[in-house]
Amino acid sequence: MCIISFISSKWAMGFWRDSFNLRSQTKAMHPDNSSVQLIYAIYNLALHGATPAIVAYMLYRLLIGHKGWGAVKNWVGDMPKPDGERLGKRIWVHAVSVGEVMAAHALIKKLREMSKELWMLLTTVTDAGQQVARKQILEVNAIGYLPLDYRWAVTRAMHIVNPHVLVLIEGELWPNIIREAKANLARVVLANGRVSDATYRRALSYARPFYKALLSQFDALLMRTEVDAERIVSMGADEKKVLITGDIKLDVPMKSGNELKRMRERLLKEFGMNESNLIWVAGSTHEGEEELLLHVYKKLLVHFPSLRLIIAPRHIERSKEVAELIAKNRFWCVRRSAIIQGSLKPSAISMASATPVYLLDTVGELKDVYAIATVAFVGGSMIPRGGHNVTEPIIYGCPVVFGKHVYNFRPHAVTLQSFGVGFMVESVEELFNVVLQFLSSSTKREEVRRRSLLLIKENSGAATRTAEQILKLLNL
Known part of the structure; x- marks a missing residue:
């Protein structure tokens, strides 16, 4: 139960620290945009408010689901540590579930072919994605779960992994993870980027300032299609950072x-x-x-x-x-x-x-x-x-x-x-x-x-x- 206690104490400290520092942090990022500050505040407060449910799920997973501690450790930012002797660049690739993991696999294979010295971490959200990753993806150095998007958890994770590049597959936009990656001087990339109808509607209505602030932190937005590229630009992305690279899921040779x-x-x-x-x-x-x-x-x-x-x-x-x-x-x-x-x-x-x-x-x-x-x-x-x-x-x-x-x-x-x-x-x-x-x-x-x-x-x-x-x- 030590990790559960750890989360509870971290939640209490993080709630007050984040609430106290949130205004200055968001103001530093976007000094003239009070709506961005408000949206970030709402996001973090909602995240902290969900902590009791998250802790309950952890207990269910451990005591009833018998899933083990691996995911919980990653959720609180205890990530696989890169090999100290490896001098290559470090890339953190994140894919939410099975479909995204398969797209990530094709990309990871290409990265490994092009640079043998890379240290690569792959994270997922779902157990199914984790299972497929561990079974099929042998080209990475480590596999784990994505930390919860609390600032204290992602800060801890970033300090351990210290990635040079954070690659998010398709539509995985986690505000605090992205923000901490940039604070850690990492490059942030959206790969095989897609914009769903629901996200697009949300971005063009009440959440446009939030998405614009989020997208401004990306160094490259590599989109699947022209439609996706047009949508993400209209959401506030810098057009110079947007490139149509094609759909990785369709970049699969038909079997002989x-x-x-x-x-x-x-x-x-x-x-x-x-x-x-x-x-x-x-x-x-x-x-x-x-x-x-x-x-x-x-x-x-x-x-x-x-x-x-x-x-x-x-x-x-x-x-x-x-x-x-x-x-x-x-x-x-x-x-x-x-x-x-x-x-x-x-x-x-x-x-x-x-x-x-x-x-x-x-x-x-x-x-x-x-x-x-x-x-x-x-x-x-x-x-x-x-x-x-x-x-x-x-x-x-x-x-x-x-x-x-x-x-x-x-x-x-x-x-x-x-x-x-x-x-x-x-x-x-x-x-x-x-x-x-x-x-x-x-x-x-x-x-x-x-x-x-x-x-x-x-x-x-x-x-x-x-x-x-x-x-x-x-x-x-």
Whole structure:
């Protein structure tokens, strides 16, 4: 309980210190802008006010979730310490969750290729992102969780890591972390930058002074698309610091014929399927969407009895709930974890008379599972959640369908639609019709594959361009 006590005492001291010094600190940054001072004050006061809830979550995580002390130590600023003997520059890369971690991985690989002497730290917010990072990203020197955005926590973290560059992936704008990085003389970079509809609306209304102050502290804003670049400039960013480098998530070479064939053969065998099966993969689904998908699946089975559905919930802790829903709809729920653990043999699945619905209750596999999809659906979009990464299926030339609620990924959705590889639907009936269309026509699927190649070619080199700009700031 020593860390919990430490947080409580730090919160009390930090509250009064930050409240006392806040006006002078923000005035020094922006002496003529009282609204910026007020917004920073509100942010820090709200953050301190949330401390009891944060402490309660820590206790839950430790005592009930049995998650261990690792995250808590990082949250209070106890970060991995760079090797004292390493003379290279230090880069701190932050990515919130799985999708951002994958983008960060492509960038980190390029940075490592270009400069072997770099010391790199990767942090995440979510446990899923942490798990994927530790499993797949071997090019960094250390991996941890992002500190809580209290000034005392991030100041402690910055003193330990002492980065030359702080790289924030996509939309991770943490005011105190950014401010302390600049106070520590680090360069601050937004990589693969995106501006969601919600952020854009907020920035153009009551929060514009806050965003302008925040963005003024960046040394480089490396944006995915022209839309993102235009938005961030209108939010107050210095146009001279904004550069369109392309989308790192799309800077992925399509797998070679043999490599893709081997992957498909392995996954089909493990799932107890074969090439005769049409496969619908529904990724990153939320509560309220699985029921709709199962309803559409029942209708599609009338036309395609060998069609198989794979559902990958956005939050793996919902697996039990989704499994019960699958059973309630009179399907046999086949858990991916059971296949991996060996408690369910592929031959038993293929020989069963019951129609299976596969539940992808594992972390970090969705991207590969899209390789066997005939058509894909990306969730968080049929309900107002803002959508998720709609680009992953495109790597395999797979048609991707999503709902109208994609405000967190609007530029991606627009790009996919303009290339004719992504398809927005506004109702369950429309979802059925679009999926039916692609299941029925191999010609249309092949056309999507051709256009996907063009889209990926256009974004080729995004990771390289981003890495070059970061190293340029380090004079490397």
